[in-house]
Amino acid sequence: MTTTIPRIVVLGAGYAGIMTTKRLLQQFAPEEVEITLVNKHNYHYQTTWLHEVAAGTIDVNRSRIMISDVINTRRVNFVQDIVKKINTDNKQVELENSTLDYDYLVIGLGFEKATFGIPGMEHAFTIQTVDKSRMIRDHIEYQFSRYKTEENPSDDMLTIIVGGAGFTGIEFAGELAERVPLLCKKYDIPRHRVKIINIEAAPTILPGFDLDLIEYAKESLTRRGVDIRTSTMIKEVKKDAIIVGDDKEEIKAGTFVWTGGVQANRIVGEAGFELTKGRVNVDPMLRAPGYDDVFILGDCAWVTNKETGKPYPATAQIAIQEADVCAHNIRTLIFGGTLQEFVYDNKGTVASLGGSEAMGSIFEGHKIYGMQAKIMKHVIDDRYLFMVGGPAFVLKKGKFRPF
Amino acid sequence: MTTTIPRIVVLGAGYAGIMTTKRLLQQFAPEEVEITLVNKHNYHYQTTWLHEVAAGTIDVNRSRIMISDVINTRRVNFVQDIVKKINTDNKQVELENSTLDYDYLVIGLGFEKATFGIPGMEHAFTIQTVDKSRMIRDHIEYQFSRYKTEENPSDDMLTIIVGGAGFTGIEFAGELAERVPLLCKKYDIPRHRVKIINIEAAPTILPGFDLDLIEYAKESLTRRGVDIRTSTMIKEVKKDAIIVGDDKEEIKAGTFVWTGGVQANRIVGEAGFELTKGRVNVDPMLRAPGYDDVFILGDCAWVTNKETGKPYPATAQIAIQEADVCAHNIRTLIFGGTLQEFVYDNKGTVASLGGSEAMGSIFEGHKIYGMQAKIMKHVIDDRYLFMVGGPAFVLKKGKFRPF
Incomplete structure (x- = not known):
């Protein structure tokens, strides 16, 4: 007779999945549990850097981290495969090439674009994966x-429209503001022929940000040639244009990138978990409602801020903090004790605006701008690299180089 | 009363035009003639390197030389403009933005693609200008x-067809053989999914070359994954495929590059000069038949080899040698003496096959292969750079670096 040890399966090696796996390795001794990590690629990528890949300001490989470099694959069973279906009835995950049984499941399968029913959204590019982000860079160069x-040729070919002026949209527009002058030089095209238009349905960019920061970002982007149009609804996306507003104005463009909304990977809804605005409204212990053994993290989860009653934004910082709670709670479920509730510890948010421009708030609302913010952004990025790969990794992949 | 000095107008700053301008500067004192050079761009480009730009193995700027860096613009009136029409009756050249009068005209306006009536040839890319060559590189990456x-996705998207296995076709296929493995690595695509097909209507590649050299090139390209199909006629070009042979086989491809034929810039035919297979059959002094004052050089000219009765191929080497004769003959027409006849001095021909592969013949048929040929190719390239820009230029732009 064989005794079986609990099988923990982690789906997705994004911020949530990779950090949960690392925390599980710390929480358990090798003989206590069997940990399996499933991911489509053999690399993890820095989603928070993909807007730079998409604009062409950093190389794809800067944003990629080989999973075997940061996860001890002698202790973790790494399976490179695509998740096809989650079957909670018999506690199985169907992959393209095999099937896995689990006792505890951690879902960190990331987002896909939320289209809000806008017709023609299949023509939109999204800053979603390494490949899709590189496609944006290649597409823009192709138009040039x-x-x-x-x-x-029509100048419209050179127009780039960014749909959505949230965190990603603004960061991407900022990178474009840096990149476009370089492309103009490379292709001998006068800068004034290229338009960068950022369209947002809300009355302001960066909804939820402090007004001072919004003003700073707006001024910085406008000065560098980004045409920001707020209170503008996108009605339809065509192959070479978008239609906006009630009077159905047509804006022709060679490139349209949608950053206006994300929702959970479709696998989550197909598994039968109830969705709130496209994500799973998890309990405070980060479990799917009605399931004791299924944790849902990162962009797939809708986590409510108890103080405000609003959901937290889907950021890398939150995903990483969720991983701590998830790993702790799995240990508690196996060995007993008290389950932890997730409480967000806001360490600050800094948005990069391209080049040496950035802004954000740290330490309970202290605002920072420009180079100071940019350095803080690099510190945040490097902190994550340190967590995931140790000091050698910061030197290899990091952005802020102390020497 | 003003005395006028002879006005020499050179159209095009390719190999023929730029070297003729340099030779004219040597032949004449500043007060003897007025020299005007007209070119669409403010740069000259190394047409012989464009297949490398197209494959993506060298950067665009390596192939570009600023005209002001190599021509004394205090002595030469450089006009950056597009030639619209040549009017031999009143000895005028119409540019887009002005009109020039000439006493002696030198036409070095280069080639455009000869389509031989193959339908759909508008879908073909050509290795013709800096911009068009870069378009090929960008298009191939875009497909990946x-x-x-x-x-x-279909693997057909990754197929690259090179139409024509003459000098340019073979050199381009060789560069692709080097470039494709790098692209496969960059885009995480297995090499075997990418096809490079070189199609030639003649029964052999490199018609006119020595059989040993042909065999060497064929083996080198085939070994590195180029599928060479000789005796194969292209019947039609479609947006995503070509049709070949009498049984109209369809070969799907994401990229089709035509290197199979060139003819004189259309301006030449429109000016009323009689064309032989798309080029002007100039007299031995390199003048258009029936004109004492119009010289036609380079790819626009059909120059017959008196010994064989066949035309010389349109190469950079011939264009450069024609420039000497042209400049001498203009001086003779102005100051008297005997006009020179053009005699080709074959200094050897070396074809680059990508990477460290090359082959060719030098010194009356001495054959060279591999690294030796590659070095000789660089020596030839650098010799031209030396002629056009002096030793500093060889260091700046040259390929063969002695230290």
Whole structure:
């Protein structure tokens, strides 16, 4: 007779999945549990850097981290495969090439674009994966190249529209403001022919941010040639244009990138978990409602801030903090004790605006701008690299180089 | 009363135009003639390097030389403009923005693609200008990027067809053989999914080359994954495929590059000069038939080899040698003496096959291969750079670095 040890399966090696796996390794001795990590690729990527990949300001490989470099694969069973279906009835996960049984399941499968029913959204690019972000960079360059070789090119080919002025939209627009002048030089195209338009349905950019920070970002982007249009609803997306507003104004563009909304990976809804605005409204212990053994983290989860009653934004910082609670709670479920509730410890938020521009708030509302904010942003990025890979990793992949 | 000095107008700053301008500066004192050079861009480019730009193995700027860096613009009136029409009746050249009068005209306006009536040739890319060559590089990368982001991508997107296995076709296929493995690595695509197909209507590649050299090139390219198909006629070009042979086989491909034929810039035919297979059959002094004052050089000219009765191929080496004769003959027409006939001095021909591979013949048929040929190729390239810009230029732009 064989005794079986609890099988923990982690789906997805994003911020939530990779940090949960690392915390589980710390929580358990090798013989106590069997840990399996499933991911489509053999690499983890820094989603928070993908807007830079998409703009072409950093190379793809800067944003990639090999999983075997940061996870002890002698203790973790790493399976490179695609999740097809989660079956909670018999506690199984179907992959493209095999099936896994679990006792505890951690779902960190990330987001896909929320289209809000806008027709034609299949024409939109999204800053979602390494491949899709690189596609944006390549597409923009392709438009510049076509512009230089077509018989009677239209300037519209060079127009780049960013849909959504939330965190990602603003960060991406900021990178474009830096990148476009370089592309203009590379392709011998006058800068004034290229338009960067950022469209937002809300009356302000960066909803939820402090007004001072919003003003700073707006001024910085506008000064560097980003045309920001708030209170503007996108009604339809076409192959080479978008339609906005009640009077259905058509804005032609060679590139349209949608950053306006995310929702949980479709696998989550297909598994039967109830969705709130496209995500799973987890309990304070981060479990799917009605399930003791299924944790849902990161962009798949809707976590309510008890003080405000509003959900937390889906950020890397939150995903990483969720991983701590999730690993602790799995240990508690196996060995007993008290389950932890998730409480967000806001260490500050800094938005990069391209080049040496950034802004944000740290330490309970202390606001920072410009180079100071940029350095803090690098510190935050490097802190994560340190957590995930130790000091050598910060030197290898980090952005802030102390020497 | 003003005395006028002869006005020499050189159209095009390719190999023929730029070297003719340099030779004219040597032949004449500043007060003897007025020299005007007209070119679409403010740069000259190394047409012989464009296949490398197209494959992505060298950067665009390596192939570009600023005209003001190599031509004394205090002595030469440089006009950056586009030639619209040559009017030999009143000895005028119409540019987009002005009109020039000439006493002696030198036409070095280069080639455009000869399509031989193949339908759909507008879908073909050509290795023709800096912009068009970069378009090929960008297009190929775009196909790789799309392949990684489309729902159900077809491997056909990754197929690259090179039409024509003459000098340019073979050199380009060789560069692709080097470039594709790097692209596969960059985009995480297995090499075997990418096809490079070189199609030639003649029964052999490199028609006119020595059989040993042909065999060497064929083996080198085939070994590195180029599928060479000779005796194969292209019947039609579609947006995503070509049709070949009498049984109309369809070969799907994401990229089709035509290197199979060139003819004179259309301006030449429109000016009324009689064309032989798309080029002007100039007299031995390199003048257009029936004109004492119009010289036609480089890819626009059909120059017959008196010994064989066949035309010389349109190469950089011939264009450069023609420039000497042209400049001498203009001086003779102005100051008297005997006009020179053009005689080709074959200094050897070396074809680069990508990476460290090359082959060719030098010194009356002495054959060289591999690294030796590659070095010789660099020596040839650098010799031109030396002629056009002096020793500093060889260090700045040259390929063969002695230290």
